[in-house]
Amino acid sequence: MSAQTASTLPRVVIIGGGFGGLYTAQDLKQAPLQITLIDKRNFHLFQPLLYQVATGSLSPADISSPLRMVLRGHKNTQVLMDEALDIDPVRRQVILRDHEPVEYDALIVATGASHHYFGNEQWRSLAPGLKTIEDALEIRRRVFLAFESAEKETDPQKQQAWLTFVIVGAGPTGVELAGSIAEIAHSALRGNFRRIDTRQAKILLVEGLDRVLPPYSPALSARAERDLTHLGVTVQTQSLVTQITPESVALRQGEKEQIIPARTVLWAAGVKASELGQVLAQRAGAELDRAGRIIVREDLTIPGYDNIFVLGDLAHFAHHGEAPLPGVAPVAMQEAAYLAKHLPRRLAGQAIPPFRYVDYGSLAVIGQNKAVVDFGFAQFTGLIAWMIWVWAHIYYLIEFDNKLIVMVQWGWNYFTRGRGARLITGEGPISSGQSEEKAEPAPALSR
Amino acid sequence: MSAQTASTLPRVVIIGGGFGGLYTAQDLKQAPLQITLIDKRNFHLFQPLLYQVATGSLSPADISSPLRMVLRGHKNTQVLMDEALDIDPVRRQVILRDHEPVEYDALIVATGASHHYFGNEQWRSLAPGLKTIEDALEIRRRVFLAFESAEKETDPQKQQAWLTFVIVGAGPTGVELAGSIAEIAHSALRGNFRRIDTRQAKILLVEGLDRVLPPYSPALSARAERDLTHLGVTVQTQSLVTQITPESVALRQGEKEQIIPARTVLWAAGVKASELGQVLAQRAGAELDRAGRIIVREDLTIPGYDNIFVLGDLAHFAHHGEAPLPGVAPVAMQEAAYLAKHLPRRLAGQAIPPFRYVDYGSLAVIGQNKAVVDFGFAQFTGLIAWMIWVWAHIYYLIEFDNKLIVMVQWGWNYFTRGRGARLITGEGPISSGQSEEKAEPAPALSR
Numbered sequence: 001m002s003a004q005t006a007s008t009l010p011r012v013v014i015i016g017g018g019f020g021g022l023y024t025a026q027d028l029k030q031a032p033l034q035i036t037l038i039d040k041r042n043f044h045l046f047q048p049l050l051y052q053v054a055t056g057s058l059s060p061a062d063i064s065s066p067l068r069m070v071l072r073g074h075k076n077t078q079v080l081m082d083e084a085l086d087i088d089p090v091r092r093q094v095i096l097r098d099h100e101p102v103e104y105d106a107l108i109v110a111t112g113a114s115h116h117y118f119g120n121e122q123w124r125s126l127a128p129g130l131k132t133i134e135d136a137l138e139i140r141r142r143v144f145l146a147f148e149s150a151e152k153e154t155d156p157q158k159q160q161a162w163l164t165f166v167i168v169g170a171g172p173t174g175v176e177l178a179g180s181i182a183e184i185a186h187s188a189l190r191g192n193f194r195r196i197d198t199r200q201a202k203i204l205l206v207e208g209l210d211r212v213l214p215p216y217s218p219a220l221s222a223r224a225e226r227d228l229t230h231l232g233v234t235v236q237t238q239s240l241v242t243q244i245t246p247e248s249v250a251l252r253q254g255e256k257e258q259i260i261p262a263r264t265v266l267w268a269a270g271v272k273a274s275e276l277g278q279v280l281a282q283r284a285g286a287e288l289d290r291a292g293r294i295i296v297r298e299d300l301t302i303p304g305y306d307n308i309f310v311l312g313d314l315a316h317f318a319h320h321g322e323a324p325l326p327g328v329a330p331v332a333m334q335e336a337a338y339l340a341k342h343l344p345r346r347l348a349g350q351a352i353p354p355f356r357y358v359d360y361g362s363l364a365v366i367g368q369n370k371a372v373v374d375f376g377f378a379q380f381t382g383l384i385a386w387m388i389w390v391w392a393h394i395y396y397l398i399e400f401d402n403k404l405i406v407m408v409q410w411g412w413n414y415f416t417r418g419r420g421a422r423l424i425t426g427e428g429p430i431s432s433g434q435s436e437e438k439a440e441p442a443p444a445l446s447r
Numbered sequence: 448m449s450a451q452t453a454s455t456l457p458r459v460v461i462i463g464g465g466f467g468g469l470y471t472a473q474d475l476k477q478a479p480l481q482i483t484l485i486d487k488r489n490f491h492l493f494q495p496l497l498y499q500v501a502t503g504s505l506s507p508a509d510i511s512s513p514l515r516m517v518l519r520g521h522k523n524t525q526v527l528m529d530e531a532l533d534i535d536p537v538r539r540q541v542i543l544r545d546h547e548p549v550e551y552d553a554l555i556v557a558t559g560a561s562h563h564y565f566g567n568e569q570w571r572s573l574a575p576g577l578k579t580i581e582d583a584l585e586i587r588r589r590v591f592l593a594f595e596s597a598e599k600e601t602d603p604q605k606q607q608a609w610l611t612f613v614i615v616g617a618g619p620t621g622v623e624l625a626g627s628i629a630e631i632a633h634s635a636l637r638g639n640f641r642r643i644d645t646r647q648a649k650i651l652l653v654e655g656l657d658r659v660l661p662p663y664s665p666a667l668s669a670r671a672e673r674d675l676t677h678l679g680v681t682v683q684t685q686s687l688v689t690q691i692t693p694e695s696v697a698l699r700q701g702e703k704e705q706i707i708p709a710r711t712v713l714w715a716a717g718v719k720a721s722e723l724g725q726v727l728a729q730r731a732g733a734e735l736d737r738a739g740r741i742i743v744r745e746d747l748t749i750p751g752y753d754n755i756f757v758l759g760d761l762a763h764f765a766h767h768g769e770a771p772l773p774g775v776a777p778v779a780m781q782e783a784a785y786l787a788k789h790l791p792r793r794l795a796g797q798a799i800p801p802f803r804y805v806d807y808g809s810l811a812v813i814g815q816n817k818a819v820v821d822f823g824f825a826q827f828t829g830l831i832a833w834m835i836w837v838w839a840h841i842y843y844l845i846e847f848d849n850k851l852i853v854m855v856q857w858g859w860n861y862f863t864r865g866r867g868a869r870l871i872t873g874e875g876p877i878s879s880g881q882s883e884e885k886a887e888p889a890p891a892l893s894r
Contacts, residue, residue: 059506061868421508
């Protein structure tokens with residue numbers, strides 16, 4: 001560290017403790033800076049495994065790392081648990097809900113994205129998405145309560161509606177959820193009920209485009225669809241959701257309209273950048289794309305502000321003439337590494353090279369022993385792909401603590417096909433309103 | 448199994464999947480009976496470790512076992528996730544919220560107990576107790592949010608109120624909570640904050656009687672108090688809570704009145720038997736004690752009904768002339784074993800011997816390497832007691848799955864003194880209302 005005193009060191013403010021924000025802070029551990037990391041939650045969430053919490057394989061703490069714990073050895077960093085409400089790029093201030101405004105010399109905005117219902121906000125409570133721990137626990141609650149409700153129901157048609165699960169969107173999250181629910185129905189719950197056969201559950205994966213995992217190669221999409229079908233998932237492509245009610249989903253496939261009685265609908269169809277993007281657009285004149293992401297320059301800054309960087313799911317970054325980078329953890333992590341490396345030079349007024357993303361490939365897991373991996377130069381499916389997936393996810397779970405527990409839990413789940421974390425918890429009703437005559441379950445469940 | 452068909456086998460209904468109810472069902476695995484286990488939750492909860500969820504050491508699923516999973520191999524047993532609302536001892540029926548009434552030849556009621564605020568129901572939202580997973584997560588939320596709020600607060604007095612934790616009641620639960628919060632403040636969070644020194648936290652354990660762990664021998668109580676003091680807990684005995692507000696607790700110690708500014712108050716002072724006890728008292732003329740427990744006969748039945756048994760925390764059982772048995776897991780487990788052994792004979796109209804409780808001793812844990820064990824003939828403290836405590840709890844965690852995970856987690860926690868499950872989750876506000884001017888935090892927190 002230089003001879004500067006702490007108070008004269010450049011002030012770096014990072015908003016968001018996800019892969020973009022936290023990895024930047026981690027990589028800047030030794031830098032002569034005053035870093036402030038702001039997040040409204042007190043933990044980093046390993047989102048790629050969130051579907052395993054939603055389906056009862058892991059506990060929330062297994063995939064969460066307290067930010068203060070991760071950064072406790074970083075003498076140059078303080079963590080504020082707070083929400084950034086506004087940004088003043090002229091005064092170089094971030095306005096917070098609970099604290100005094102914090103001033104910055106460089107600002108890094110990495111607040112990610114949430115679900116997007118394409119203008120159908122009323123679907124939010126009927127078809128929860130998967131972005132937060134609370135979302136995951138709500139989905140877990142609904143999935144396992146659906147089997148309990150089916151066991152209680154005596155009318156066969158209503159019973160089948162409880163045993164019908166519709167997942168909207170066949171990207172990686174939708175595929176993971178559908179595959180997991182199929183495994184729950186066919187393996188984990190087998191022999192657990194007396195009146196229903198959980199294998200009668202219908203898991204319907206609905207996709208608007210013409211194949212599952214649209215960003216992957218057609219060959220891998222085909223393999224993923226075959227694996228899903230083998231697990232018991234019904235894949236329906238080129239279909240759009242036109243209506244969701246507490247008891248059904250309406251789909252349109254070309255000219256064909258269908259109404260599917262279903263009590264559980266999960267939303268994996270779209271994401272929208274967090275609202276801080278709009279704030280930045282307003283305050284700093286940044287341009288947004290259709291998903292609300294901020295269009296950044298080749299050094300991840302926004303036009304006109306060399307000291308405001310945007311990373312991760314909130315950023316729309318495109319290599320010259322190409323499609324924007326997808327909202328996945330590896331992009332955020334590479335952006336963080338780039339930024340941590342070059343930020344001190346930028347703060348010293350020196351030129352920095354443009355960011356270049358290196359695509360090491362894509363992974364999606366479908367079920368036990370089933371995954372697809374696309375390295376570009378090579379593609380893997382089945383058990384090998386699954387092992388690559390397991391290895392990559394264990395490797396990146398930030399703390400040794402989490403890694404160890406998750407490994408033990410996975411090892412155990414692997415051999416038992418059990419789902420020990422299938423608790424139905426939360427504030428909703430104990431009974432799920434087995435018949436419409438009694439109560440509409442959806443509003444109650446969404447409490 | 449006899450040649451009887453299933454429909455003519457005696458029908459046994461068990462209400463409650465705690466230690467009493469679940470262990471009875473488990474022990475009756477081979478019995479020629481039709482057993483129905485009813486619980487409003489879908490899991491058995493290992494309550495002795497609930498304080499570890501409340502203090503961020505374990506996750507809810509680590510101490511919970513899905514009832515259907517535990518009983519999946521029991522061909523004679525069905526699980527109903529439902530709430531028993533009423534009992535009709537003449538028609539021999541249990542009235543349920545969602546299902547048709549179930550008929551029984553023998554009824555086992557084991558619905559346990561919840562907190563008791565001694566007529567001060569308004570304290571419930573201000574000073575949560577610890578009986579359910581939701582309670583534990585609410586306490587975890589408040590404890591870790593208090594440190595975050597202290598870090599945000601600039602007024603030293605208000606900061607100290609956030610760093611003051613009052614635990615009401617010095618029975619085993621109160622001692623465990625106080626010791627754990629002291630360890631959080633002194634070890635787990637050390638170096639995590641920049642503005643506050645978490646070691647400035649004040650942990651006050653308040654007890655109405657003249658010593659901590661009143662049911663134990665005076666020597667062990669003295670040792671426990673010494674250990675608590677060593678951990679940083681202030682023990683205040685012979686003190687009664689006279690008022691709780693969102694910002695303070697009023698105590699009376701003899702003539703002395705004190706007001707202690709404190710933002711976090713936890714309730715470990717009293718339990719009251721569940722409401723089904725009152726139902727039984729009304730319907731079957733059973734007698735209740737002051738804590739709402741049903742006074743049972745020496746075979747655990749209620750007077751006048753040889754086929755209605757009451758177990759566990761809901762039962763008031765006293766050996767001739769002695770005090771009633773305490774509401775602890777070993778009592779419920781021995782009662783369950785007794786009942787499972789003799790129930791078939793009772794159903795066949797044969798005489799059964801009276802229940803006898805064998806007291807193998809009491810355990811209470813104070814902190815890492817610190818516990819007290821009272822075997823009657825011998826007493827242990829410190830590391831040896833702690834190891835006995837660890838062994839006993841690992842042993843009784845029902846499933847291998849849970850045991851393994853908890854062992855790994857404990858092993859890791861032991862060496863790191865970490866608390867990886869310290870997530871602040873739930874529906875409350877992100878910011879905790881750092882100043883009274885903004886919002887009263889307590890009503891918001893209790894949402």
